[in-house]
Amino acid sequence: RFPDRYALSDTGVQAAEWLKLQVETIAKNAGRSDLSVRFVKTGSSYKQPSVVATIAGTEPGAEGVVIGGHMDTLSNNKPGADDDGSGSVTVLETARVILNSGMKFKRPLHFVWYAAEEQGLVGSQYVVSDFVAQKIPVRGVLQLDMTGYQYQNDERMWIMDDYVDESLSKFVNDLIVKYVGAPIGHSKCGYACSDHASWNRKGFKAAMPFEAQMNLDNPNIHTRDDTREGMSLSHMVKFSKLAIAFATELAEPVATK
Ligand code: BES
Ligand code: ZN
DSSP states (O other): OOSOOBTTSHHHHHHHHHHHHHHHHHHHHTTOOOEEEEEEOOTTTOOOOEEEEEEOOSSTTOOEEEEEEEOOBOSSSOOOIIIIIIHHHHHHHHHHHHHHHTOEESSOEEEEEESOGGGTSHHHHHHHHHHHHTTOOEEEEEEOOOOOOOGGGOOOEEEEOSSSOHHHHHHHHHHIIIIIOOOEEEEOOSSOOSTHHHHHHTTOOEEEEESSOTTSSOTTTTSTTOOGGGOOHHHHHHHHHHHHHHHHHHHOEEOOO
């Protein structure tokens, strides 16, 4: 219901606060005390911080798993339902399912909502710098930017093949086959189109599943018409399933009673 989630606006900040409260409330209601949520500042010229929600791992110092999307939109009545409300709630749904499952993992899971992506991947650059500065090790990064638009009922899930790690993308491909059962297509942005590129540039392994083939994706992004009416919930659910598989396969579940 925010008119926009622009990184330089109060509603952009409120969106970050809202996401933090949602994931904290989910953890609290699930009786979990192993979630910690923090803001990562987006330099000094952007009001909106990124949100990092971490489920602690049971093995000290283990490399973690990052699952993220950007929360921001452009300014002035830009609902950003698909770009990237869809990825943002795919991340939140993934966290909700995992927190309620009772599963515990050897490795930490970091759920990230990036600020100021639309300003030139700005928030994610600060998040990556923060992980590097704090020496927080990362095993793999899943970027969810646009999961809601289904082109002509095409069931395919797409994998973007540039600014990514080839072996991690192959792993994502195999997870879709094994756990989602959706047909798959491969495509390319052709430029550093989202936050996976910020990780990729600093040498981290990242992958980016995507809603549609490049150029057959949602034509309404960055306009006032990027609304929920254009979203396919059944398409989005497939991306949550994939992200849950990514987390559980990479973070190494530990036996719980
Ligand atoms: N979600 C888009 C990226 C995108 C759009 C990927 C269409 C595939 C198809 C992202 O939010 C975005 O708008 N990125 C910018 C570049 C960024 C560096 C500001 C873009 O694509 O212009
Ligand atoms: Zn965008």
